[in-house]
Amino acid sequence: MTLRCGAGDKPAGLVLDPGPARLPAGAEFALHGHVTGDAGFSGALAGPGRDGRAVGLPTDGTFDQIPTAEEAAHSSWFVLACPPTAGTLTLLDLRLASRTQNPGTVQVRRSAWAWRPRRWREAPEGLVAEALALGAERLFVSVEIEDGALADEARFSEFVGLARASGIGVAVVEGDPGMALDAGRAVAIRRLGALVAYQRRAAGDRRLAGVQYDIEPYLLPGFQAEPEHILRGWASTLDGLSANAAGLDLDLVLPFWLPLHGSAGLVLPTIGRVAERVTVMAYRTTPADILTAAQPLLDWSASAARPLHVAVEAGPVGDETARTYRPAPTGDLLLVPQAGGDALVLMLAAPVTLSASDRLYALERESVVPGARVSFLGDRRRLDEVIAQILPTLSAWPSFSGLALHGLID
Numbered sequence: 001m002t003l004r005c006g007a008g009d010k011p012a013g014l015v016l017d018p019g020p021a022r023l024p025a026g027a028e029f030a031l032h033g034h035v036t037g038d039a040g041f042s043g044a045l046a047g048p049g050r051d052g053r054a055v056g057l058p059t060d061g062t063f064d065q066i067p068t069a070e071e072a073a074h075s076s077w078f079v080l081a082c083p084p085t086a087g088t089l090t091l092l093d094l095r096l097a098s099r100t101q102n103p104g105t106v107q108v109r110r111s112a113w114a115w116r117p118r119r120w121r122e123a124p125e126g127l128v129a130e131a132l133a134l135g136a137e138r139l140f141v142s143v144e145i146e147d148g149a150l151a152d153e154a155r156f157s158e159f160v161g162l163a164r165a166s167g168i169g170v171a172v173v174e175g176d177p178g179m180a181l182d183a184g185r186a187v188a189i190r191r192l193g194a195l196v197a198y199q200r201r202a203a204g205d206r207r208l209a210g211v212q213y214d215i216e217p218y219l220l221p222g223f224q225a226e227p228e229h230i231l232r233g234w235a236s237t238l239d240g241l242s243a244n245a246a247g248l249d250l251d252l253v254l255p256f257w258l259p260l261h262g263s264a265g266l267v268l269p270t271i272g273r274v275a276e277r278v279t280v281m282a283y284r285t286t287p288a289d290i291l292t293a294a295q296p297l298l299d300w301s302a303s304a305a306r307p308l309h310v311a312v313e314a315g316p317v318g319d320e321t322a323r324t325y326r327p328a329p330t331g332d333l334l335l336v337p338q339a340g341g342d343a344l345v346l347m348l349a350a351p352v353t354l355s356a357s358d359r360l361y362a363l364e365r366e367s368v369v370p371g372a373r374v375s376f377l378g379d380r381r382r383l384d385e386v387i388a389q390i391l392p393t394l395s396a397w398p399s400f401s402g403l404a405l406h407g408l409i410d
Contacts, residue, residue: 021076024397026301053071112404137402139163173213175215210251211248212251321367326362
């Protein structure tokens with residue numbers, strides 16, 4: 001676009017407003033532009049009711065404007081200001097760019113999951129070879145614990161040594177939504193005790209790289225009704241695990257929406273205190289969707305000074321049908337009051353009529369979310385293409401520490 005200014009001493013120029021978009025809070029970005037025209041023009045990051053810090057623009061060339069923390073938090077406009085003399089300026093390009101040097105050559109650590117214990121028991125060499133083929137430097141595996149000790153501990157120790165010799169750290173992955181409740185918390189701490197005991201007995205080259213907890217308490221039936229209670233329980237579990245970890249690093253798997261939840265303050269401070277690193281499940285398949293999903297936790301992890309890994313899904317995921325219901329005098333969804341939480345009765349034999357004690361809902365709309373929106377479905381070529389596209393942007397967050405690949409092994 002071209003801005004033509006007449007001579008004068010009153011403020012004049014052009015405001016570029018991105019609408020609801022904002023500068024990423026935790027990222028190290030520069031505003032990169034390219035202009036050509038007359039001398040005397042300036043550019044500034046500003047916002048409603050806020051003056052900007054004016055920077056002179058070249059007559060023909062590129063410029064980088066690095067926002068301060070204050071500007072990143074409160075500015076969203078870019079203002080082109082006219083000089084006192086008449087002049088013309090053409091804006092050829094304006095974009096956010098990572099301040100990382102040579103972002104196109106960013107190298108990133110990778111980790112991967114291997115859920116089935118029989119893989120490291122029966123074919124450890126093959127499992128290590130698969131991890132190496134993915135470029136993984138860390139492998140998350142599950143173990144069986146019996147009578148307070150690892151089952152097949154000798155074989156597991158050999159596998160850890162084999163992986164370490166190939167440059168791959170092994171971490172045990174644990175997790176169940178019930179671990180956010182009292183009974184599950186006790187189970188989680190007992191199982192952690194078995195891992196701590198293994199770590200104390202293991203030789204240096206057969207020691208664990210840490211323990212990952214994929215608890216996902218929001219899957220509990222009562223979460224929608226009482227999220228505060230469950231989030232407090234989750235925080236208590238994390239505190240208990242940290243107190244009993246005996247030096248084992250904790251890696252916590254988190255949903256991408258957690259910082260946006262109204263009660264996130266009940267658990268995020270605990271996560272920031274006890275986690276050695278966090279992993280965000282940014283399970284989407286387009287670059288824009290992955291970055292959008294990851295950004296809230298990237299911003300949080302930058303402020304919390306915690307390394308963050310961005311996880312993507314590549315395993316089999318089916319299409320998901322979403323149904324939206326509305327209150328109605330007749331319908332096929334019945335809400336039945338229950339002690340400890342209401343129950344829903346779906347797909348009644350025929351629509352029923354509302355009585356004084358019933359709450360009925362009718363289907364308003366139905367949509368299908370394709371599995372390909374969530375998972376790369378084993379398409380390595382597409383996965384690698386998207387990773388190459390998102391890495392330069394992810395590298396702008398100083399907390400970004402790598403990618404975690406789910407579903408490519410097993």
